[in-house]
Amino acid sequence: MEYRTNSPEETEELGRKLGACLAPGSVVAFTGDLGAGKTAFTRGLARGLDIPDRVTSPTFTIVNEYEGGRLPLFHFDMYRLGSSEELFDIGWEDYLARGGVCAVEWSENVADALEADAIRVDIRRGETENQRLITLEHAPALPED
Numbered sequence: 001m002e003y004r005t006n007s008p009e010e011t012e013e014l015g016r017k018l019g020a021c022l023a024p025g026s027v028v029a030f031t032g033d034l035g036a037g038k039t040a041f042t043r044g045l046a047r048g049l050d051i052p053d054r055v056t057s058p059t060f061t062i063v064n065e066y067e068g069g070r071l072p073l074f075h076f077d078m079y080r081l082g083s084s085e086e087l088f089d090i091g092w093e094d095y096l097a098r099g100g101v102c103a104v105e106w107s108e109n110v111a112d113a114l115e116a117d118a119i120r121v122d123i124r125r126g127e128t129e130n131q132r133l134i135t136l137e138h139a140p141a142l143p144e145d
């Protein structure tokens with residue numbers, strides 16, 4: 001499915017809708033440039049999972065964990081990761097086994113570690129400053145407005 005958003009809030013809202021539909025063990029794999037809106041989308045995922053905390057970029061920690069929602073959210077940023085080997089070193093398989101949602105920014109860097117059926121979220125810039133083109137693959141059907 002392809003969506004167009006015109007503000008960070010609209011991107012977050014799309015994330016919220018997806019988050020509300022996610023099952024335990026879901027992996028959401030993002031692709032898209034610096035500043036595309038992956039973290040904005042993940043903020044929405046957290047809201048859709050009823051997580052009260054504000055999601056911040058995990059760039060310096062690789063993974064942030066949010067409990068206290070319908071399901072736990074594990075928010076990964078693989079920007080600094082050289083290979084998927086490092087992902088296994090930080091316990092990727094343990095995270096998968098915990099029955100939460102794994103949201104993975106810069107999934108390009110760990111492509112070979114991801115299952116083929118992972119939910120794909122690709123975010124590209126549109127023609128204008130605040131426009132984004134967001135493509136979802138393997139996602140559950142989202143409710144229409």
Ligand SMILES: Nc1ncnc2c1ncn2[C@@H]1O[C@H](COP(=O)(O)OP(=O)(O)OP(=O)(O)O)[C@@H](O)[C@H]1O
Nearest residue numbers: 005006007008011034035036037038039040130132
């Ligand atoms: N339609 C839009 N959707 C999402 N973000 C938008 C949109 N329009 C403008 N922006 C801006 O783009 C930026 C997106 O930042 P965000 O941190 O979510 O990107 P990111 O993909 O996580 O980047 P990084 O790879 O650095 O982690 C924010 O500054 C936000 O205000």
Ligand SMILES: [Mg+2]
Nearest residue numbers: 038039057105
């Ligand atoms: Mg980010």
